[in-house]
Amino acid sequence: MGKGIRLLVLDVLKPHQPLVTELALGLSELEGVDGVNITLVEIDKETENVKVTIVGDNLNYEEIVRTIEEFGGVVHSIDMVAAGKRIIEEGETPQDKLEEY
Amino acid sequence: MGKGIRLLVLDVLKPHQPLVTELALGLSELEGVDGVNITLVEIDKETENVKVTIVGDNLNYEEIVRTIEEFGGVVHSIDMVAAGKRIIEEGETPQDKLEEY
Amino acid sequence: MGKGIRLLVLDVLKPHQPLVTELALGLSELEGVDGVNITLVEIDKETENVKVTIVGDNLNYEEIVRTIEEFGGVVHSIDMVAAGKRIIEEGETPQDKLEEY
Amino acid sequence: MGKGIRLLVLDVLKPHQPLVTELALGLSELEGVDGVNITLVEIDKETENVKVTIVGDNLNYEEIVRTIEEFGGVVHSIDMVAAGKRIIEEGETPQDKLEEY
Amino acid sequence: MGKGIRLLVLDVLKPHQPLVTELALGLSELEGVDGVNITLVEIDKETENVKVTIVGDNLNYEEIVRTIEEFGGVVHSIDMVAAGKRIIEEGETPQDKLEEY
Amino acid sequence: MGKGIRLLVLDVLKPHQPLVTELALGLSELEGVDGVNITLVEIDKETENVKVTIVGDNLNYEEIVRTIEEFGGVVHSIDMVAAGKRIIEEGETPQDKLEEY
Amino acid sequence: MGKGIRLLVLDVLKPHQPLVTELALGLSELEGVDGVNITLVEIDKETENVKVTIVGDNLNYEEIVRTIEEFGGVVHSIDMVAAGKRIIEEGETPQDKLEEY
Numbered sequence: 267m268g269k270g271i272r273l274l275v276l277d278v279l280k281p282h283q284p285l286v287t288e289l290a291l292g293l294s295e296l297e298g299v300d301g302v303n304i305t306l307v308e309i310d311k312e313t314e315n316v317k318v319t320i321v322g323d324n325l326n327y328e329e330i331v332r333t334i335e336e337f338g339g340v341v342h343s344i345d346m347v348a349a350g351k352r353i354i355e356e357g358e359t360p361q362d363k364l365e366e367y
Numbered sequence: 368m369g370k371g372i373r374l375l376v377l378d379v380l381k382p383h384q385p386l387v388t389e390l391a392l393g394l395s396e397l398e399g400v401d402g403v404n405i406t407l408v409e410i411d412k413e414t415e416n417v418k419v420t421i422v423g424d425n426l427n428y429e430e431i432v433r434t435i436e437e438f439g440g441v442v443h444s445i446d447m448v449a450a451g452k453r454i455i456e457e458g459e460t461p462q463d464k465l466e467e468y
Numbered sequence: 469m470g471k472g473i474r475l476l477v478l479d480v481l482k483p484h485q486p487l488v489t490e491l492a493l494g495l496s497e498l499e500g501v502d503g504v505n506i507t508l509v510e511i512d513k514e515t516e517n518v519k520v521t522i523v524g525d526n527l528n529y530e531e532i533v534r535t536i537e538e539f540g541g542v543v544h545s546i547d548m549v550a551a552g553k554r555i556i557e558e559g560e561t562p563q564d565k566l567e568e569y
Numbered sequence: 570m571g572k573g574i575r576l577l578v579l580d581v582l583k584p585h586q587p588l589v590t591e592l593a594l595g596l597s598e599l600e601g602v603d604g605v606n607i608t609l610v611e612i613d614k615e616t617e618n619v620k621v622t623i624v625g626d627n628l629n630y631e632e633i634v635r636t637i638e639e640f641g642g643v644v645h646s647i648d649m650v651a652a653g654k655r656i657i658e659e660g661e662t663p664q665d666k667l668e669e670y
Numbered sequence: 671m672g673k674g675i676r677l678l679v680l681d682v683l684k685p686h687q688p689l690v691t692e693l694a695l696g697l698s699e700l701e702g703v704d705g706v707n708i709t710l711v712e713i714d715k716e717t718e719n720v721k722v723t724i725v726g727d728n729l730n731y732e733e734i735v736r737t738i739e740e741f742g743g744v745v746h747s748i749d750m751v752a753a754g755k756r757i758i759e760e761g762e763t764p765q766d767k768l769e770e771y
Numbered sequence: 772m773g774k775g776i777r778l779l780v781l782d783v784l785k786p787h788q789p790l791v792t793e794l795a796l797g798l799s800e801l802e803g804v805d806g807v808n809i810t811l812v813e814i815d816k817e818t819e820n821v822k823v824t825i826v827g828d829n830l831n832y833e834e835i836v837r838t839i840e841e842f843g844g845v846v847h848s849i850d851m852v853a854a855g856k857r858i859i860e861e862g863e864t865p866q867d868k869l870e871e872y
Numbered sequence: 873m874g875k876g877i878r879l880l881v882l883d884v885l886k887p888h889q890p891l892v893t894e895l896a897l898g899l900s901e902l903e904g905v906d907g908v909n910i911t912l913v914e915i916d917k918e919t920e921n922v923k924v925t926i927v928g929d930n931l932n933y934e935e936i937v938r939t940i941e942e943f944g945g946v947v948h949s950i951d952m953v954a955a956g957k958r959i960i961e962e963g964e965t966p967q968d969k970l971e972e973y
Contacts, residue, residue: 653705774900
């Protein structure tokens with residue numbers, strides 16, 4: 267069983283260089299990180315908007331932000347966070363289905 | 368097998384500070400909590416609307432509300448609650464599918 | 469293997485007080501109930517429309533209705549019921565998919 | 570391994586009384602029935618249109634129709650039937666996806 | 671491990687009598703058939719359009735067509751066939767998703 | 772663990788005769804083939820457009836094309852191919868969801 | 873448990889020759905590759921736009937790009953990358969659902 271922060275989904279804006287592959291490697295080597303997924307949401311001339319999902323145990327949010335900034339990125343928002351012994355998914359309710367339309 | 372309240376999904380309005388990561392940690396350390404998921408639904412200049420999903424055993428609703436309020440948040444509604452030996456999902460019926468449109 | 473009524477999904481209209489958490493606890497303590505899920509469908513000034521899903525063994529429908537009424541609620545309709553040795557899901561057929569549109 | 574009719578999905582029109590809970594119990598006690606699911610599709614002043622899903626082994630279609638009629642119901646159509654050693658689902662093909670729109 | 675034809679999905683037009691339950695039973699008793707699913711797609715005054723899904727080992731297509739014809743039905747098209755050691759599903763590709771709209 | 776080509780999804784145009792059942796049998800008997808799925812996408816007076824999914828180990832693409840041609844078919848495009856020790860699915864990214872609309 | 877880059881999804885533009893089957897084989901034989909999936913997204917007179925998904929352990933991005941270029945292809949973008957001990961999927965949040973419309 268884990269503790270502390272177990273999952274983070276961050277909305278990040280970054281320059282094209284360094285590549286997302288290098289950012290993913292950098293984040294994956296931080297203390298407590300099991301895995302990192304970086305997904306391209308939008309790309310334009312200068313920058314790319316990516317979604318960074320990080321899963322692990324007792325994740326250190328400040329250290330993660332520092333690493334993203336070292337790679338030239340900026341965290342726009344924390345779209346999801348999970349904490350505690352187990353990683354809990356968002357409970358889907360009718361409110362969500364109605365809000366989709 | 369558990370008892371009492373096993374799952375809560377709350378619609379919460381909170382200021383940007385403290386961060387959702389701190390609220391998630393605070394809630395995850397309460398008695399009976401297995402895990403917490405906080406998902407960003409909407410964000411504007413002053414506040415952010417988040418969905419807080421909490422899973423555990425014999426959860427104490429009043430204590431959870433107090434903790435959210437200590438972090439500056441307000442519970443707008445209880446979108447879902449599950450109680451009893453097993454955590455039951457919402458039974459999806461044709462009524463739901465029709466209401467989505 | 470169970471018998472009798474194994475699952476009920478009820479469309480219920482209730483006042484804001486007492487809270488759905490108390491109704492969920494009340495229902496979860498009835499004979500034969502394994503778990504209760506109450507999901508908020510719609511909320512307005514005076515009342516809230518909720519969907520109550522109850523799973524268990526040899527559930528007593530009349531006792532469940534009485535309990536809901538003790539918490540000030542009214543059962544509008546039985547949206548789904550399952551009975552017998554096994555809990556069977558609704559068989560989805562092309563008719564359903566066409567009726568969604 | 571079973572044999573004969575293993576699953577039936579019936580489109581049924583019934584009066585409000587007796588309740589679907591009683592019909593579900595009645596059907597669940599028939600020879601070879603493992604489980605019954607009755608889902609409300611549409612309700613109006615006098616009657617309610619329900620979908621009755623029955624799963625079991627060597628189900629007796631005539632006996633099932635008789636029971637539904639004893640509860641005041643009428644079988645409008647057989648929406649799905651499965652027979653044989655194993656319960657087979659409908660094979661979804663591109664034709665179905667196109668017909669949905 | 672099986673061989674030959676392992677799955678067939680047939681688009682069939684049949685009269686209302688005999689019932690689909692009898693056709694399902696008839697097909698389920700053929701050599702190599704594990705299970706049959708007959709799903710109602712459309713029904714009008716004289717006839718009903720059904721989808722017949724048959725799963726088994728070394729299925730005999732001609733014998734299946736003969737049986738359907740003995741029950742008054744006509745095979746309009748073979749919507750899907752699977753053959754070989756394992757039953758393979760249709761590989762979903764972006765082409766399919768685009769064709770749905 | 773396998774090697775070489777493990778999965779092929781081909782867009783094929785073929786005459787009505789010979790039937791897809793015969794083509795499926797023909798392909799299923801080729802070296803390294805575990806299973807074949809042929810799904811009808813579109814049918815008109817002279818020809819039928821089918822999707823052929825083949826799964827196996829070290830599949831021989833040229834031999835598969837030859838076989839399809841022997842049955843009167845033409846391969847329009849290779850919609851998907853998977854190769855290597857494991858059969859990998861297409862990684863779904865936000866780009867795909869946006870392209871669907 | 874793996875390390876380094878574990879999954880890549882690349883948007884690639886390539887000429888019709890050599891075939892995607894040959895590119896898939898070429899990529900599948902690289903160091904650390906478990907499996908490759910190439911899916912056709914769009915095809916026109918001269919070129920084809922494909923999505924290349926590669927899964928493995930400690931994947932070498934530069935070597936993969938070189939191989940794609942040897943087959944005449946160009947990498948337009950890195951749509952997804954996963955790194956670390958475990959392959960993490962993209963965390964789906966309400967933001968994604970809203971962005972789909």
